Amino acid sequence: MLRRTFIRLVANTIVLALLSAKAGASGYAKRYAFQHGVASGDPLADGIMLWTRISGAYGEKVSVVWEVARDAGMQSLLLAGHLETDESIDYTVKVDVRRLPADTRLYYRFTVGDIQSPVGMTRTLPVGSVDLARFAVVSCSNYPAGFFYAYREVAQRDDLNAVIHLGDYIYEYGAGQYATERAEELGRQPDPPTELLTLGDYRKRHAQYKSDRDSQAMHRAHPVIAIWDDHEIANEGWKDGADNHGNDSDRDEGLWQDRRDAAMQAYFEWMPIRGEANGSRTRIFRAFQFGDLLNLILLDTRFYSRERQPDISATDGTRGGIEAELNKVKRRMLGRRQERWLRKRLKRSTMTWNALAQQVLVSPIRTPDLEPILDLEKPSMVRREVLERNIGLSKGNPPLLLDTWDGYPWARQRLLRDIKRYGGNTVVLSGDLHTPLAGNLNLAGEKEAVAVEFMTGSVTSPGFAEYLPERKPGMVRDATLELNPNLRYMETDHRGWLCITFTHAECIGEWHLVDSVRAADYASKIDKRLAVDAGNIAAGLYEAADLTT
Ligand SMILES: [Fe+2]
Structure with a gap:
């Protein structure tokens, strides 16, 4: 040898x-x-x-x-x-x-x-008896929206096994579109300046993101385990299209398949991910084993098999009408093949923990009545008529985040049933919503948790506080937490990252927030620590003491 x-x-x-x-x-x-x-x-x-x-x-x-x-x-x-x-x-x-x-x-x-x-x-993976595994979990790094301070912090850590990137690693928008309001003053105008459509466009955008100093520092310091979310191709994507495709009145965006294939090719060229792009059959769901401690399973809830999101405008806008639409069709999120693959992984797992790292929020969220919360005279990223429509829809407290698992209640029930049957100690990691958040996950109609969810915030993408002009800061957060007792934590006003630590006794999530992504410098703090015990998932999340390990 x-x-x-x-x-x-x-x-x-x-x-x-x-x-x-x-x-x-x-x-x-x-x-x-x-x-x-x-x-x-x-x-x-x-x-x-x-x-x-x-x-x-x-x-x-x-x-x-x-x-x-x-x-x-x-x-x-x-x-x-x-x-x-x-x-x-x-x-x-x-x-x-x-x-x-x-x-x-x-x-x-x-x-x-x-x-x-x-x-x-x-760093390579550990084998055999493993006492501890720790990760930075990040998502939604929008270059024109601000500086990647969360990446800078992650780069400085020397106690991580890997960085888990849950997607929206790039954004597809052009200058003047979503989250580019301050791009010029920050020197971060999107390149190319137009919305991405072709292979050349997507390559150029990846090149711009990888020219960022903080991104380079993070990649230089840690291995990254990445999955895509929607914006690596187009906003609110599903297997055969996207909300942000084919809707521009002044521009022919071409065939969805061509755009998807171009975006996927550029992603596989520019990311340190194994495998290759293969059109609709491209597989990014995969798993990594950390000895006897952790089975890290990554899923594709976005482009592999997701069926189209429910259309809220096709309903009468009441809670009953929206819920009827959600339950009318058995919409798939993972698809049969990925579901089968996941079930097999969970059944075979002999490790203390299973972590399902995937894109979108799993916890159900009913929307609080927005009328007493919002002040429409205050500035917002969202157009006034859209805010007025949402105020109207929020009256009966329906679920309104229908691009998340809330739009797929049948598929969510199947997922949670599989976790309950085969998952043992399971935590779900999610991103996409630009909102640090945590919650207990239970099957509809049951009280005990079958898993818990840790959601990372965004690296830079704007959160609820920038979309919804609150009368007083924190009102959306407080009303949402009050209406949804399954949620244990939510933060609507700051960007950051999630540090997650697994031992044989517990899993601890620690949310790091930065005070600005637009100032020339920043300060950071740990905003919350929540834990769940191995062998007692049913009890759910609890406030954790300082990390001592
Ligand atoms: Fe995002």
Whole structure:
């Protein structure tokens, strides 16, 4: 084994020397650069995906060397190799490195000619008996909306196994559209300036997001396990379309399938995710095992099989009318195949915890009466007539967030039934709503929790406080919590991230909030800590003491 490793290292050293000599001799490498940093993702016990992108190449093939070492100085080399990239994959570079040691902090870098990338840090999965696993959970990083301070904080942590990104890693909007109001003054206007439609558009947007310093720092510091939400393609997407597709009166947005395929291709090129885009059959649902402690299961509630969201305008707008529409059709969220896959995963799991990391809110939320809460004279991101319509709809306290599992009550009941039957200790992680939130999940008609939900806030995307002009700050939050006793925490006014820690005894969620995403600097605080005990999920969430582990 030792001899084989030695031979491999000698061979790799020769490859490195040859490649460097070739590049150096021609001198062509001088104009290349690593402008989008490095990234790693989808860790296994013996493997990791490494990512980078070469800038400055036009038409030619480029040879890139990769190296993995035990030290940041890249002296204690473990593995190395080389591969070619070209314009067919936008000069992105992805390597699925295997034969690595488990539960090990590793360092990696890329070289093209005599140009070297920054050194990235990553970590393989632990095996066997594992005492603790800790993650940063992030979602909704909207570049024009503000600075990625949450990413900056996450980058500074040295106690994480990985970052879990629940989607809306990019947003598809152009200048003047959603959440771009302050983009110019922040120097963060969307590039390209128009809404994304083509492969070139989506690639350019990914490039812009990965030019961000804080994003680069986060990727350099941790492996990322990512799933997409809607905005990686288009707002409120489902398997055959999106709310933000085909509705622009002044622009032909083309076929949904073409747009979806372009967006998915760019995503797989630009993210350190295993696998490949394959149209409607593209699978991002997958699982990662952390020894005997945690079965981390990632789902696609967005584009794999989700049926179209219910249309509230087709109802009479009363609570009864809306609920009748919700219960009329058995709308699927995961689809048969993904449901079967999940059920099998849960049945087979022997780990203390199952974590279902997915996009949208699972907890049911009835909307409080907005009339006494809102002041329509105050500024809002939402048009006045939309606010007036929502005030009208809120009278009977119906569910109104129908892009979440609230629009799919039949599918939610099936999910929770499977969790109850097979899930043991299950927590659900979610994002999408730009709202730090937590709740106990129970089957309709039952009181005891079968799982709990931890929802991360947004990195920058605006929250309820910016949509709904409250008479006094906190009124929407307070009224929502009062009307929905299953919810244990909600924060409507701040951006941030969720730190989640698993031990064999408990699972603790800790919400970190930043005070601004638009000021030149920021302060952060821990706003809430909630925990649930292994073996006592039925009791639900409780206030946790300080993290001591
Ligand atoms: Fe979002």
